[in-house]
Amino acid sequence: MKLFMSFLIVITVLVSASCQTKPTTQRTKVVSADHWSTHLPTSIERVEKSEEEWKKELNEQEFYVIRKKGTERSFTGVELLNNKKEGLYTCKACGLPLFASDTKFKSGTGWPSYFAPLKAEYIKEDTDYNLGYARTEVMCAQCDGHLGHVFPDGPQPTGLRYCINAVSLDFQEAKPEPKKSGE
């Protein structure tokens, strides 16, 4: 009986331990964005606005996704999704450059996908349980606007897939600086 009790205790501990295991959150990984540095701000200026102010600046769909953490239907932002021009993808709400064309890849999901943000400090992460399981939400670090989620099934060099709502982004055509020889 004593053996049985200790067996029960071990099982209980194991079960509760597995329940407490925190979901693995994706840590933002960046690749060098030095060749875009002339297009990047030197610092982040916090942007805080009331719900009413955001409503005036954003259309209904933008407000739903960016401020209410909604998700657009896949393949709705086709223009941005299929965009192959060189340049920067900026936050629709505050203009902060978030992703560059050279980290964009075709994921087949219907949402613009990138394997890294321009800078780790431009992106905020949070764990979201809206679908009943943990996902890592990504937000603009300057205005807290919802962008999408990051998943661990992206291509190298980071292995991450930043799955972003097209409605959360704007595109600015820009040329990177030529890479120095030896890099």
Ligand SMILES: [Zn+2]
């Ligand atoms: Zn923003």
